[in-house]
Amino acid sequence: xxxxxxxxxxxxxxxxxxxxxxxxxxxxxxxxxxxxxxxxxxxxxxxxxxxxxxxxxxxxxxxxxxxxxxxxxxxxxxxxxxxxxxxxxxxxxxxxxxxxxxxxxxxxxxxxxxxxxxxxxxxxxxxxxxxxxxxxxxxxxxxxxxxxxxxxxxxxxxxxxxxxxxxxxxxxxxxxxxxxxxxxxxxxxxxxxxxxxxxxxxxxxxxxxxxxxxxxxxxxxxxxxxxxxxxxxxxxxxxxxxxxxxxxxxxxxxxxxxxxxxxxxxxxxxxxxxxxxxxxxxxxxxxxxxxxxxxxxxxxxxxxxxxxxxxxxxxxxxxxxxxxxxxxxxxxxxxxxxxxxxxxxxxxxxxxxxxxxxxxxxxxxxxxxxxxxxxxxxxxxxxxxxxxxxxxxxxxxxxxxxxxxxxxxxxxxxxxxxxxxxxxxxxxxxxxxxxxxxxxxxxxxxxxxxxxxxxxxxxxxxxxxxxxxxxxxxxxxxxxxxxxxxxxxxxxxxxxxxxxxxxxxxxxxxxxxxxxxxxxxxxxxxxxxxxxxxxxxxxxxxxxxxxxxxxxxxxxxxxxxxxxxxxxxxxxxxxxxxxxxxxxxxxxxxxxxxxxxxxxxxxxxxxxxxxxxxxxxxxxxxxxxxxxxxxxxxxxxxxxxxxxxxxxxxxxxxxxxxxxxxxxxxxxxxxxxxxxxxxxxxxxxxxxxxxxxxxxxxxxxxxxxxxxxxxxxxxxx
Amino acid sequence: xxxxxxxxxxxxxxxxxxxxxxxxxxxxxxxxxxxxxxxxxxxxxxxxxxxxxxxxxxxxxxxxxxxxxxxxxxxxxxxxxxxxxxxxxxxxxxxxxxxxx
Numbered sequence: 001x002x003x004x005x006x007x008x009x010x011x012x013x014x015x016x017x018x019x020x021x022x023x024x025x026x027x028x029x030x031x032x033x034x035x036x037x038x039x040x041x042x043x044x045x046x047x048x049x050x051x052x053x054x055x056x057x058x059x060x061x062x063x064x065x066x067x068x069x070x071x072x073x074x075x076x077x078x079x080x081x082x083x084x085x086x087x088x089x090x091x092x093x094x095x096x097x098x099x100x101x102x103x104x105x106x107x108x109x110x111x112x113x114x115x116x117x118x119x120x121x122x123x124x125x126x127x128x129x130x131x132x133x134x135x136x137x138x139x140x141x142x143x144x145x146x147x148x149x150x151x152x153x154x155x156x157x158x159x160x161x162x163x164x165x166x167x168x169x170x171x172x173x174x175x176x177x178x179x180x181x182x183x184x185x186x187x188x189x190x191x192x193x194x195x196x197x198x199x200x201x202x203x204x205x206x207x208x209x210x211x212x213x214x215x216x217x218x219x220x221x222x223x224x225x226x227x228x229x230x231x232x233x234x235x236x237x238x239x240x241x242x243x244x245x246x247x248x249x250x251x252x253x254x255x256x257x258x259x260x261x262x263x264x265x266x267x268x269x270x271x272x273x274x275x276x277x278x279x280x281x282x283x284x285x286x287x288x289x290x291x292x293x294x295x296x297x298x299x300x301x302x303x304x305x306x307x308x309x310x311x312x313x314x315x316x317x318x319x320x321x322x323x324x325x326x327x328x329x330x331x332x333x334x335x336x337x338x339x340x341x342x343x344x345x346x347x348x349x350x351x352x353x354x355x356x357x358x359x360x361x362x363x364x365x366x367x368x369x370x371x372x373x374x375x376x377x378x379x380x381x382x383x384x385x386x387x388x389x390x391x392x393x394x395x396x397x398x399x400x401x402x403x404x405x406x407x408x409x410x411x412x413x414x415x416x417x418x419x420x421x422x423x424x425x426x427x428x429x430x431x432x433x434x435x436x437x438x439x440x441x442x443x444x445x446x447x448x449x450x451x452x453x454x455x456x457x458x459x460x461x462x463x464x465x466x467x468x469x470x471x472x473x474x475x476x477x478x479x480x481x482x483x484x485x486x487x488x489x490x491x492x493x494x495x496x497x498x499x500x501x502x503x504x505x506x507x508x509x510x511x512x513x514x515x516x517x518x519x520x521x522x523x524x525x526x527x528x529x530x531x532x533x534x535x536x537x538x539x540x541x542x543x544x545x546x547x548x549x550x551x552x553x554x555x556x557x558x559x560x561x562x563x564x565x566x567x568x569x570x571x572x573x574x575x576x577x578x579x580x581x582x583x584x585x586x587x588x589x590x591x592x593x594x595x596x597x598x599x600x601x602x603x604x605x606x607x608x609x610x611x612x613x614x615x616x617x618x619x620x621x622x623x624x625x626x627x628x629x630x631x632x633x634x635x636x637x638x639x640x641x642x643x644x645x646x647x648x649x650x651x652x653x654x655x656x657x658x659x660x661x662x663x664x665x666x667x668x669x670x671x672x673x674x675x676x677x678x679x680x681x682x683x684x685x686x687x688x689x690x691x692x693x694x695x696x697x698x699x700x701x702x703x704x705x706x707x708x709x710x711x712x713x714x715x716x717x
Numbered sequence: 718x719x720x721x722x723x724x725x726x727x728x729x730x731x732x733x734x735x736x737x738x739x740x741x742x743x744x745x746x747x748x749x750x751x752x753x754x755x756x757x758x759x760x761x762x763x764x765x766x767x768x769x770x771x772x773x774x775x776x777x778x779x780x781x782x783x784x785x786x787x788x789x790x791x792x793x794x795x796x797x798x799x800x801x802x803x804x805x806x807x808x809x810x811x812x813x814x815x816x817x818x
Contacts, residue, residue, distance in 0.1 A: 033765045036737075043737050044762030051777070177740065177758050184739045206758065210740070600759070614776040615759055 001025055007035065007509035009447035010049055011118075011429040012602045013111035013140075015160075015332075015440020016182040018045055019510045022430060022450040029053045029430050029450055038510055040161065040182055040441045047600045051611045056428050056454065060412050060608065063455025066423040072400045075418040075672075082456060082466070085422050090470040092405045093130075093377060100373040102131035103354040107555075108361065110139050112382040112605060113426075113460065115434040115447070116338070116489035117482065122460040123381060124555040125345035129473050133375070134349070136357040136554045136693055139388075141331055141439075143299035143694025145550045147308035148330070150542040150566070152316070153530020154550075156335035158291055158327045160441050161518045164189040165325030168287030170198045170280075172311065173222065174295025175205040178599045180440060183293070190325075196283065200225070202594055203622070203664050204657035215280065216659050218271035219592045219698045220301035220575030225277065226310035227572055228266030231258040232281035233317055239285075240319025247527030248316045250539030250569065257569050269572070269580075271659070285318045289326020297596065301699035303573025305691020309540070310570035316536035321524035333439040334530075335513060337494030344556030345477060355560050357693050359686050362391040365398020377405040381426070381460060384604045386415035387671050390684040390695065393646045396671075409463055412608055415671040425457040432459040435486045435505065444490075444497075445510045461485050543568035549693050566691065573690055577701040579661065589643045589701035591627065592662045595680045601668030608670055619650045619669040619679060621704065627661065628654040631704060638675060638707040641665065643700065646682035649675035649707055663704065675707075719754035720763065721789045723782045725771035725816060726750055729809040732802040734763035734772060745799035746792055748806060753793035754786075769813050 008020035019035035032052045036043030055061075065085035070076025096104050107127040111120055120137070128134075136142075148154065163169060163186040176183045191197055191212075199208040200215045200222065208214040217225060233239055234255050244251050263274035270277075284290045292311055299308060312328055320326035341347075354372050356364050367374050389395050399406065399419035408420040417423050431454060434447040453459075458466075461482050468478035480488065487502055496513040505511050515521060529536050546563035579586030600615035601607045621641055623633070633639055635654040640647055641663075650665060658664060665680040687696045722734075726749040734750065735743050742756035743763075752772075763772045773782055 031765075034762060036766075042739075042762075043766065044739065044760045047759035047761065050759075050761040050774070181739060181758055181760055188739070188741070206756075210756075611776055 006448050006450040007446065008032070008429065008450060009434065009436045009445040009509070010045065011113050011115055011434065011447070012048060012605060013114050014602060015180050015438065016041070017114070017436050017438035017440065017445050018182065019445050020045065024450050027451055029056055035509060038443070039512070040443060042182065042185065044182065046181055047615050048602050048606055048612065051609070052430070054609055054611060055411065055606070056430055058412070058609065061454060062410055062412060062417070062423055062425045063457060064425055065456060068421045072402065073396070073419045075413050077423060085424060086466060086470050088422060089407055089467070093471065096376045096405070100376055103133045104373040104376040105130065105132040106356065106364070106375045106378045107132055107135050108358060108378055108380045108383055108385055109135070110137055110383045112384065112603070113429070115436045117485040118432060118434055118460045119382065121340070121343040123379070123464055124343065125348060125477050126464045126468055126473070128345055128348040128555055129468070129475065130471065131350040131353060133354045133356050134555050134557045136355060136549050138357060138359060138549055138553050138688070138693030139695070140296050141299070142549055142553045143305040143689050143692035144294070144296070144308045144330055145553070146548060146692030147305045148312055149550060150537070150540040151309045151312040151531070152536050154334040155523060155530050156332040158325060158329040159518050159521045160329060160332065161186055162325040162521060163187055163291060163293065163329070165323070165519065166190050166289055166291040167195045168198070168284060168290035169195055170200060170284065170290070170292045171207060171211070172200040172292055172294050173298035174293055175201065175207045175596065177206040177210070179295070179597050183440065196287070198280065202659065202662050203596065215272060215276060218578070219594050219662060220303070220578060221270040222298060223303045223307035223310055223570070223572045224261060224266050224269040225272070226307060226314060227258050227261035227570065228263055228277045229281040229284065229314060230254065230310065230317060231261045231266070232263060232278050233285050234258060236282070238282065239317050243319035243322065244317060247524070247529070248536045248538055249533055250537060253569055254313070254538040261572065269574070284314070289323040290315070290318065290320045291326055292328045294328065294330040297698065299689055299694040300697040302576045302689055302696055304689040304694045304696070306567070306570050306573055313536060313538050313570060321522065323525070324519055324522045326522070327524060331439050332442060333437060335442055335496070335515065336437040336444070337491040337496050338437060339489055339491050340552055341556055342488050344551070346551065346556030346558070348475070349557060352560070353557065355554065355557065357688065358385070359390060359688060359693065359695055361385050361389045362394025362398060362686060365401065365404065366394060376403065377407070379407040380416055381409040381463070384414045384416045386419065387604045387669070387679050387681060388667070390681055390686040390697070391645055392671070392678060392681040409460065414604065418672060424463065425455055426463070427453045427457045427459045431457060433482055433486070435489065435502070442513050442515060443510045444505055444513065446505045448506065538569065540566070540568045547691055562693070575699045576687060576696060577699050579701070582701070585701055589703045590661065591702050591704060593641070593683065593700045593702045594662065594664050594698045595667050595684065596664060598666040598668040604668050604670060607668045616666070616668070619674055620653045620665065621650045622653045622655060622658055622664040623704065624658050624660045625654050625656060627663070628652060631706060633704070633706055639704050640676070640707055641680070641683060641702050641704050643683045643702045645685065646678065647676070648678035648680060648682045663702065719757045719789070720752050720759060720761065720772055720774050721778070721782065721785045722750050722752055723771050723773060723785045725769040728806055729769050729771070729812050731768050731805045731809060732799065733766040733768065735799050736802045737762040737766050741798050741800050743799050744793040744796040746796050750799065751789045751792040751796060754790050769816055769818050
C-alpha cells in the first residue's frame, strides 16, 4: 500500500489557519491531524475539520456540472459536461450583457474557502473585467477595519502568541474555545503566570466559564462600556500621561466627551453594575501589560464601528502598547505583505461601475432600492447566501425568480445551490494547492495538494480561467497558472519575507514572518500607528472623509463610497432594536437575539455532515428559565422564533447561562430539512451598522412561542 | 458530545494527551485518565497522540465503549486535574505490546 503524509493547511474562515498533516493511502485521504511542529497549531485541529475526509468522500459531493431540470428550488438536476455548462453560461451572460449591460450580473462570494489564490478575491479580476456589479462583501470585520483605519491604522496589533506575556486579558465579544481555540494555550500560559482573564459577552460561553470574571453585558451596548472605562481611567488619573502626550491626539476633546459616560449612566445602559465598570477600568489600567482580544462579533450592532474605535483607543490611553503582549488584537492580517491590488485588479473596472452591498441581497434580487438594471444573473462561489444572509425569506424569494440565471460553484447542494440553474463542482482543499495568510497569527501556511481532483471538480482558479476564455478576456492575468497566481498574491521583496522563498514555505508547510520575536514584539511602544499623524487618533482626522469600506472587501474598488458622516470622536450609538431604545417594537418582540457561530460548523460549512450535526445538535434557541416559564416553554420544546421580518422553529434550551431578556441561536444549520424550512437568518435584519457596512445581527428583537403538537404556534401570554 | 478515555489507558497512563490538550480537561486516577465532558472542546488533538488508542470521540466510537461516557463524567468530577504529562505507569510498555500497538 502506498502511503504518504502531505503538509496541508485548513481552508476555513477561522483565525487559526492550521497547518495540517494529511494522511493519504493509495491515493485516498484517510485522516487529517494538526501539525505538531507548528508553533501555533501545536498538533491539534478542531471538531469542524477533524473528519475532513468525510467531506471529501461524502456521497453528497457535487462531482460533475449539473443543470436544473425541475422547478426553481427543487434541487432537481441532470448531469452535464463542462463544455455544456460553459456553453450555457457564456450564452446567457453574453445575452444579458447585450440587453442590460454587465452590471445586471452579480458575483456573490466570500470565504467558504479561504486562501490567497482560491479565496476571497479569486473571481474579482474576472468580474471587474466584465464590468459586473461590484460586490461589497462586508460580512465580517469590515466595520472593525474601517474603525481601525481611522483610529490606529491598518496595524496587526498584538502578536497573538504574546498573549502569553499579558497580565490582564479581556476577551471581548469572542469565544475562542469555539472559534479561535488555538489561541487558548497562550491565554492559559498567561493565566499560569498570574494573568487575570476577563470575558465580556452577553452569553456565558464555554470560554466565559473558564474566565476569572465574566461580564454579561447587554447586547449592543459594548460601546457604552468602553466609553465608561475611558471615563474612569481619565477621571481617576489612570492614564499613561507620557504615552498619551507623545503618541496620541485629541485627549482634551476625549476628556470632555467621555464625561457623559459616568459609571452610573453606563451601568444603566449596559445592564452591569457601576462598581464593575470602575473595577474593570482600574484593573485594565493597572495591569502591565493589559490586552483586549476583540472578536468579529463586536461590530454587529448599530454602533459597532464606533465601539471598535473606542476599544482601539483604550490601550493608548493606558500605555498598554509599551510592552509585548499589551494593546489590542483583532486582525493580524495586516502584517502580511499581500498584493491585494494584484489579486483584485480593480484597474480592469470600467468607469462608474454599480456597487451593491451583499448584506442587502434580498432587496437587490427583488429590485428594491436598486438603481440601474435589475440583477439578471448571479454567480455564487465560496458562499451560501440562502442560509448566511439576513432576511432569508426575501433572499429565497429572489432566488426563486424564474428570470434570474443562477450559477453556483460548490462542494454540495447547499440551500443556495438548490436554487441554481447551473451547479459547478469545486475541489476541496485536499485536491488543490494554496498559500495562505492568516487573520489570527503571524505565519504564512502552505497547503500541498494531497489527492487528484474528484470527478470533474476544479479549483476556483481554473474555474475563472475557463470562464475568462469563454468571455474572451485575453489579459495575461487570466492565463496565469495556479502557482503564478499564488506567487502573485505576495510581495516577495518585503522585509518580512527576507530570505524566504515560495519553495521554502511549500516544503516546510509554514513560515513565521520576519518580525521581532514574540517576546520583543511591541509595534506601538513608541507610537508608529498607521494613521496620517502616526498617532492613535482619539479625534480622527480621517473621519472627515466619511464612511467607507476598505477596498479589500469591495473587489479592490475605492470610489463611490458610502460617504455618510462619521463623528470623529468615539461615541455611543444605542442599538436599533432593544426594549430600552425601541419600546414600541419591544412591546411585540421583547427578547434580544444574538446569533453566534456554532461550535461544530463554520458558518454553514459542515452543516450537512452527520459527525458535526451530532456534535452540534438541532437548531436551538438558548433562553433563561424566567423567559421560558412565562411562555410555558420547557427545555427541549420546539418553539417558534418570530419578528417582523420572519420566523423559524428551533429547540429551546433553557439555561441560566443567559440573562433574562436575551436569547441566543447559533448559526450554520441548513434550511432544507429544518423545522419550518427556515433558520435564524429569517429574523435577522439587513440594516447596516454605523461603519464599514457591518451587519447588525446582534441588534434584533424577537418573540418566542411554543409550537403545539399540531405544529402551530401558540401566542405567548 | 465529548471525547472519552477507555480501558486501554488502564495501567498505561502515557499522558501525551495531557500535553496536547488546550483546556486541561484530563483528570488523573489511580491507573488511568478521564476526560471532563463539560470542559472538552472536541478538538481531537489527544486521539492521534495516545500510544494505546484509548481515546475516542463519542460521536464516532465503537458501541462497546458507550459505558465509558458515564464513567468519564463521574470520575472527572471526583479526581484532580492533571496539567502536565507524567511518567507512564510501570509496565505500560508491556501492556502496549500486549495490545499489539
